[in-house]
Amino acid sequence: MQTRFSFGGDEHIFAEVDESMSLEAFFKSLFVTNAVRDAKIKGVTEICPANASYQIKFDPDQIKPDDMLAELKRLDSSTEKSEPVIKTRIIEIPVLYNDPWTHETLMRFRERHQDPDGTDLEYAARINNLDSVDAFVKAHSSAPWFVSMVGFVAGLPFLYQMVERKRQLQAPKYLRPRTDTPRLTVGHGGCFSCIYSVRGAGGYQMFGITPMPIYDPNQKISYLRDFMCLFRPGDIVKWKPIDRAAYDAAVEDVDAGRFVPVIRDVSFSLTEFNNDIDAYNRKLEGVLHAH
Numbered sequence: 560m561q562t563r564f565s566f567g568g569d570e571h572i573f574a575e576v577d578e579s580m581s582l583e584a585f586f587k588s589l590f591v592t593n594a595v596r597d598a599k600i601k602g603v604t605e606i607c608p609a610n611a612s613y614q615i616k617f618d619p620d621q622i623k624p625d626d627m628l629a630e631l632k633r634l635d636s637s638t639e640k641s642e643p644v645i646k647t648r649i650i651e652i653p654v655l656y657n658d659p660w661t662h663e664t665l666m667r668f669r670e671r672h673q674d675p676d677g678t679d680l681e682y683a684a685r686i687n688n689l690d691s692v693d694a695f696v697k698a699h700s701s702a703p704w705f706v707s708m709v710g711f712v713a714g715l716p717f718l719y720q721m722v723e724r725k726r727q728l729q730a731p732k733y734l735r736p737r738t739d740t741p742r743l744t745v746g747h748g749g750c751f752s753c754i755y756s757v758r759g760a761g762g763y764q765m766f767g768i769t770p771m772p773i774y775d776p777n778q779k780i781s782y783l784r785d786f787m788c789l790f791r792p793g794d795i796v797k798w799k800p801i802d803r804a805a806y807d808a809a810v811e812d813v814d815a816g817r818f819v820p821v822i823r824d825v826s827f828s829l830t831e832f833n834n835d836i837d838a839y840n841r842k843l844e845g846v847l848h849a850h
């Protein structure tokens with residue numbers, strides 16, 4: 560794939576790795592931005608990897624724009640020979656699907672939805688040719704998801720399903736955005752899932768809610784004391800469906816400071832993954848639940 564570069568004003572260079580999302584494009588974006596970070600280029604002030612692109616902010620008083628572009632092209636080209644392996648984390652996220660809070664919210668905004676007579680889960684199941692909400696929840700939660708970028712609001716992860724493209728779940732955003740979305744809603748738009756880190760406006764379909772905070776600007780939650788945002792690009796997420804009792808217990812544990820998320824370090828090989836996707840996903844789940 561050939562990266563396309565363009566300047567954004569005097570201080571930014573935008574690089575489009577590919578026109579469509581793929582794990583190959585995401586890996587290249589991640590590798591290049593990591594290489595930029597490791598190179599410690601004088602004048603670079605911000606590095607932003609995205610789904611199939613990246614953007615670099617630089618100080619033109621410290622490095623000339625053409626020199627910055629030349630260095631980016633060099634690093635971009637050098638990653639073509641890199642083995643597609645990353646050291647990352649797999650994180651289990653408990654989810655109460657079809658919860659009462661997102662249900663109440665989605666019912667308030669049915670006039671903005673493609674299917675005003677159903678729910679978001681019912682609509683998503685139907686357009687993905689699944690015969691029930693339970694079948695959709697199984698399809699959504701059975702395979703892991705890559706965090707391909709973090710943004711929109713602080714700490715919100717964009718998640719890309721780790722299955723063959725023909726099996727990836729698809730769902731359009733609302734016809735018109737909502738003015739309200741509960742905090743920690745698990746949403747979906749296009750081929751991406753997300754977790755709304757804060758309450759606010761949104762347009763993704765709403766499938767459920769997690770009791771596990773992913774953003775804490777005060778850094779009082781035990782596992783967010785080192786950094787206020789849980790996710791970083793390259794993390795792997797595995798959804799865990801839970802019932803209302805488990806949800807309430809988890810919320811109580813979070814409030815009491817007892818909640819400990821399941822997070823494991825893992826080495827991920829894109830080549831091995833592509834050779835046998837289902838087997839590799841089972842291997843990842845084995846790492847997650849190893850003691």
